[in-house]
Amino acid sequence: MTDVADLRRRTAELLAAHPPAATERLDFLRARFDAGLAWVHFPEGLGGLDAPRSLQAVVDAELAAAGAPDNDPGRIGIGLGMAAPTLLRFGTDEQKRRLLRPLWTGEEVWCQLFSEPGAGSDLAALATRAVRDGGDGGDGAGSGGDWIVDGQKVWTSSAHLARWAILIARTDPGLPKHRGISYFICDMTDPGVEVRPLRQITGEAEFNEVFLTGVRIPDSRRLGAVGEGWKVAQTTLMNERVAIGGSRIPREGGMIGVAAADWRARPELRTHDLHQRLLTLWVEAEAARLTGERLRQQLSQGQPGPEGSGMKLAFARLAQEISGWEVEFLAEDGLTYDDWTMRRPDGVDFTGREAGYRYLRAKGNSIEGGTSEVLLNILAERVLGLPPEPRTDKDVAWKDLPR
Numbered sequence: 001m002t003d004v005a006d007l008r009r010r011t012a013e014l015l016a017a018h019p020p021a022a023t024e025r026l027d028f029l030r031a032r033f034d035a036g037l038a039w040v041h042f043p044e045g046l047g048g049l050d051a052p053r054s055l056q057a058v059v060d061a062e063l064a065a066a067g068a069p070d071n072d073p074g075r076i077g078i079g080l081g082m083a084a085p086t087l088l089r090f091g092t093d094e095q096k097r098r099l100l101r102p103l104w105t106g107e108e109v110w111c112q113l114f115s116e117p118g119a120g121s122d123l124a125a126l127a128t129r130a131v132r133d134g135g136d137g138g139d140g141a142g143s144g145g146d147w148i149v150d151g152q153k154v155w156t157s158s159a160h161l162a163r164w165a166i167l168i169a170r171t172d173p174g175l176p177k178h179r180g181i182s183y184f185i186c187d188m189t190d191p192g193v194e195v196r197p198l199r200q201i202t203g204e205a206e207f208n209e210v211f212l213t214g215v216r217i218p219d220s221r222r223l224g225a226v227g228e229g230w231k232v233a234q235t236t237l238m239n240e241r242v243a244i245g246g247s248r249i250p251r252e253g254g255m256i257g258v259a260a261a262d263w264r265a266r267p268e269l270r271t272h273d274l275h276q277r278l279l280t281l282w283v284e285a286e287a288a289r290l291t292g293e294r295l296r297q298q299l300s301q302g303q304p305g306p307e308g309s310g311m312k313l314a315f316a317r318l319a320q321e322i323s324g325w326e327v328e329f330l331a332e333d334g335l336t337y338d339d340w341t342m343r344r345p346d347g348v349d350f351t352g353r354e355a356g357y358r359y360l361r362a363k364g365n366s367i368e369g370g371t372s373e374v375l376l377n378i379l380a381e382r383v384l385g386l387p388p389e390p391r392t393d394k395d396v397a398w399k400d401l402p403r
Contacts, residue, residue, distance in 0.1 A: 002040070002051035004058050010035060010049075011062040020068040029071055029105040032063075038071075038104045042088060046100050054297065071106045074347040078158060079103040079110035083166050085239045086183075090223040090232050095185070099164070111162035113153040113186060113210055114233070118403070120155070121374045123168075124177040124230060125401070127151060128212065130169035130184065132219075147171075147184065147222075149192075149215040155368065159195045159208035160344050162188045166236060167217075168229045173399040180398055181229035185221040192216070201360045203340040206348065237370065238308050249289060255322045255358060256285035258351050262326060274329050281322050288314045309375040310383070316365035316372055319350070323358040330355055 018031045032038055033047045037059050042048025073080055084103055087096055102108040119126040128151025134144075149169055159165070165186040172180035186193070192215040197205035224232040252260055263270065263278055292311055327334035337356040350358055366372040380386040393401055 002049045002055070004055065007037075007040065007049075007051065007055055007058050008062060011037060011059055015063075015066050015068070020066060025069045026105060026107070028069055030101070032068075033101050033104055037063075039084075042100075046088070046096055047104055071104060074349075075158075075161075076103070076106045076109055077347070078112050078162075079108075079164075082112060082236045082239050083110045083164070086166065086223065086232060086236045089235055090183070092220075095221075095223075099185070103164075108163040109158055109161045111156050111159045111165045111188070112236070113156060113159075113165045113167040113212075114236075115155045116152060117154050121371050123233075124181065125398075126168060126170060126181070127403075128153065128167075128169045129173075130171050130182060130217070132171075133216070145219055147182075147217045147219060149184070149186070149212050149217055151212050153210040153212070154207075155198070156195075156208045156210050157206055157368075158346075159188065159210050160197065160205075161346065164188060165210075166223075168233050170398065171229075172227055174397050175227065176395055177393065177398045177401065178230045179227060181233070182226050183223045183229035183232040184217050185223065186212075186215065186217055187221075190215055190217075197342075197344055199342055201363060202357060203337075204343045204345055206345050251286065251289065252282070253289075254285070255319055255326075255350055255362075256282055258358070259322050259326050259329075262329060262355075266330070269329055269331060274325070277325055278329075281318065281325060284314075285318055285322070288318060309370065309378045312369055313372055313375045313379070316362075319358075319362040319365045323355065323362045326355045327359045334359075 014032060014035045014037060018028050020028060023031075036042075036044055036047065036049040038047035040049050040051040040056050040059060041053035043050055071080075080103070084100060087099060087103075091099070099108075103110060113128075114123060114126075116126050116128060128149065130147040130149045133146045133148050147169075149167070151169065153167075156165075165188055167184045167186040168181050169184065170180055171182040174180065188195070192213045194211040194213070195208050196211070198207045198209055199205045200207060223229075259278060260282065263275075288311070291314070295308065295311055334355045336354055338354055348361060350361065370378075377389065381388045
């Protein structure tokens with residue numbers, strides 16, 4: 001049974017064999033993965049030691065104190081937070097061995113091909129098609145052969161950087177919308193994959209639209225059974241909301257920390273009303289932070305549930321309210337913007353740029369990763385047990401739905 005002392009011993013052995021100051025960054029990250037210290041709760045041989053998830057903090061602290069490099073989680077967050085837990089639960093042994101190591105080290109970036117122009121909040125209405133091309137006589141029930149995928153995806157973060165994508169597509173339009181979907185791993189370098197930038201209100205294009213035209217995906221890159229893609233996608237979506245809303249930050253960290261620093265640095269701008277609003281936001285941010293800590297402790301005992309939706313909902317609201325407060329507090333200085341040049345960034349920096357950027361970028365927080373309205377429905381139905389909204393399309397074949 002792996003315990004704290006064992007993890008510290010293993011970490012010390014890693015540092016002795018691969019001193020961070022004398023080891024190439026990628027070589028160190030590969031060695032860390034192979035030592036089972038990447039994510040300790042994963043199985044042995046896949047970056048972990050079958051240890052309790054809560055013990056990851058022990059490894060992280062020891063490595064940080066030694067100046068060891070990290071894997072740039074902001075750049076590969078989709079792979080770490082969404083693809084990896086889905087692969088772990090539904091992937092074949094071959095898929096796990098091939099994909100998890102370069103995913104964790106950042107050698108291969110992942111993106112998420114879920115949302116479509118006509119299927120965002122109602123994701124199960126997606127229209128991207130995957131049609132079997134040989135392998136089992138065309139009935140879609142067995143394995144083998146390839147799938148030919150045609151369709152369009154949108155709001156795809158990091159698609160311009162990604163080697164791999166997690167993709168859901170409709171494989172049986174004759175079934176109700178939630179039941180005729182399958183889940184695939186798409187190679188973004190394959191012929192027929194076209195990535196176009198989507199410029200945002202910030203001036204940047206961290207999002208993309210992706211066009212899939214005759215993309216051939218081997219059946220060996222399917223996750224889960226044919227037609228059970230919605231079940232697999234639920235694992236991805238629950239982990240996505242935890243990744244967005246439940247990241248670990250210190251007390252007075254994140255955006256509330258920036259706002260508090262502004263308040264302390266600019267006494268000439270203070271008013272009683274702004275002070276009261278900042279105090280309220282500080283308390284709410286701290287309550288959300290502590291709730292996130294509790295959620296991570298729950299996660300260490302099992303799979304994420306709808307609580308992740310609550311954290312993501314709180315994160316979006318607080319980000320928008322705090323950034324709005326900051327722009328108002330800074331007056332004309334809050335309206336400045338450093339650079340409107342069209343760029344395709346590696347990630348989002350909520351604390352390293354000016355208030356105007358935070359204010360504009362936070363507007364997307366209530367849309368990405370599940371709209372706030374949809375998350376409210378999830379919490380009402382799955383947490384509070386309230387009656388669900390009427391759904392007249394639940395048992396109707398997707399092909400018969402009005403569009």
